[in-house]
Amino acid sequence: DGGITQSPKYLFRKEGQNVTLSCEQNLNHDAMYWYRQDPGQGLRLIYYSQIVNDFQKGDIAEGYSVSREKKESFPLTVTSAQKNPTAFYLCASSIDGRPIPQHFGDGTRLSIL
Amino acid sequence: QKEVEQNSGPLSVPEGAIASLNCTYSDRGSQSFFWYRQYSGKSPELIMFIYSNGDKEDGRFTAQLNKASQYVSLLIRDSQPSDSATYLCSTSGTYKYIFGTGTRLKVLA
Numbered sequence: 001d002g003g004i005t006q007s008p009k010y011l012f013r014k015e016g017q018n019v020t021l022s023c024e025q026n027l028n029h030d031a032m033y034w035y036r037q038d039p040g041q042g043l044r045l046i047y048y049s050q051i052v053n054d055f056q057k058g059d060i061a062e063g064y065s066v067s068r069e070k071k072e073s074f075p076l077t078v079t080s081a082q083k084n085p086t087a088f089y090l091c092a093s094s095i096d097g098r099p100i101p102q103h104f105g106d107g108t109r110l111s112i113l
Numbered sequence: 114q115k116e117v118e119q120n121s122g123p124l125s126v127p128e129g130a131i132a133s134l135n136c137t138y139s140d141r142g143s144q145s146f147f148w149y150r151q152y153s154g155k156s157p158e159l160i161m162f163i164y165s166n167g168d169k170e171d172g173r174f175t176a177q178l179n180k181a182s183q184y185v186s187l188l189i190r191d192s193q194p195s196d197s198a199t200y201l202c203s204t205s206g207t208y209k210y211i212f213g214t215g216t217r218l219k220v221l222a
Contacts, residue, residue, distance in 0.1 A: 090157070100205075102210060107156045
């Protein structure tokens with residue numbers, strides 16, 4: 001079955017630590033996205049990538065970094081510079097940049113130890 | 114700042130009634146409009162999408178779009194307790210999706 005796989009489902013970060021959230025898709029989609037969701041809030045865009053080896057900052061990119069070395073993979077690193085990382089992180093993809101529905105992964109819940 | 118606004122609710126309706134969820138958006142360049150259902154702790158699930166003015170029906174769900182008023186709504190007929198969730202409205206242009214904060218729907222058995 002085609003889809004998006006996010007791992008891990010739950011992640012804990014210590015102070016000063018960088019952590020990386022995995023996102024893999026087998027839908028052959030060009031565009032991939034990372035969102036953050038805080039309790040009672042909508043989704044806010046962190047980064048997006050239109051194509052391999054290219055990515056753009058979203059609305060809340062500070063304290064985060066990404067890479068897109070393969071079409072299937074778009075990992076997100078939450079750096080120690082992100083002072084309030086506790087949130088639900090969602091990875092999504094779409095065929096390309098057209099305004100069509102996105103596919104979402106199941107999410108990673110990140111908490112501070 | 115482009116925005117999508119929704120009433121946070123909760124919107125409580127009795128089982129079998131029609132639930133009406135509303136959304137306004139500020140970007141006149143928005144091309145597509147989506148409704149997602151999100152259960153607590155889960156990822157959003159696409160319910161409906163609409164591109165053109167008017168109504169679009171799919172089973173118990175009807176999406177309504179009025180671009181002149183910058184307004185999109187979702188009607189859920191014969192509401193069931195399993196419809197209890199948060200409903201996110203989203204608009205889209207090229208590579209840009211903007212989400213509202215969601216409306217929490219409670220269907221009372």
